[in-house]
Amino acid sequence: MTRIAARRRRWPWIVLIVVVVLLVPIAIIVVPILTHESSGQSSQQLVDGEWPLSVTAEGDDGRTRTLTLAGENGEPIDTEALVRGERVVVTGTGYDGTQGVYVAVCVIPETSADKPGPCIGGVPSQQQENVAEGTVQWAPSNWINADWAWRLFGARSYDDTATGTFTAYLELGDPLGEDADCITNECGIFTRNDHTALNDRVQDVYVPVRFTE
Incomplete structure (x- = not known):
């Protein structure tokens, strides 16, 4: 009976340890999303008719x-x-390296307060890819995030987190895909905050582009 009683006393502690092990990683991911505050807007200024690089x-x-x-x-x-x-x-350089960004071709919104989109390629894949370090992966959209937790889900890291420097590799998708219609609509190659700060417009920067039909 003594051994049985001892085992029964250990079970609550084992369960508690398992719960903590499961909840801590979830908290690390979820808390920053729930507590993020907008940093404002990018204040980008462009002149109509210009096609800069x-x-x-x-x-x-x-x-x-x-x-x-x-x-x-x-x-x-x-x-x-x-x-x-x-x-x-x-x-890109000068970005907030503590915050992830998506890079994609998107429809230019009517106002700078609106989120860019729809975007060709949609949200970048969050499936972990088994590729060698440094391998270039071309895709319609890229996801940059230095956080180790998100890198497990397929994000590329910043080249230099301190200076907010990154490199993204786009293979342009169908300009009529993903409801974007970049033949009719004005589009740009955008950066915008990833899903951890969807309503924060401060990293909405874009180079205007146009597709041939």
């Missing part, structure tokens, strides 16, 4: 973000005449 925006958070486009081998691209399947290297 690089743009800069000084956000309400005091950070100056730069977003730059280039071809697969570093060559200039024609942002006024992109085609499906074209590969674009997107680099």
Whole structure:
């Protein structure tokens, strides 16, 4: 009877330990999402009719973000005449390296207070890929996040978290896909905060682009 009683006394502690082990990782992921406060807007200014390869925006958070486009081998691209399947290297610097971003072609919203979208390729895949470190993976959209927990779900890390520098590799999808219609609508290659801060517009920076039909 003594051994049985001892085992019964241990079971609540075992259950408690298991619950803690399960809840701590969940709390690490969920709490920052629930407690995040908006940092404002990116305050990006663009002149109609311009087709730059690089743009800069000084956000309400005091950070100056730069977003730059280039071809697969570093060559200039024609942002006024992109085609499906074209590969674009997107680099950014000055971003908040503690906050993840999505990189994709999206419809330019009517106001800077609105979330960009819909986006070609939708939300980047959150399935972990079994690939070698440093391997380039081309996709319609990329997800950048330095947090180890999110990297387990497929996010790419920042190249340099301290300076908010990243590299994304886009293989342009169907300009008429994902309800985006970047033939009729004005679109851009955007960065925007990921799902951990969906309503925070401070990292909404874009280079305007146009597709050929």
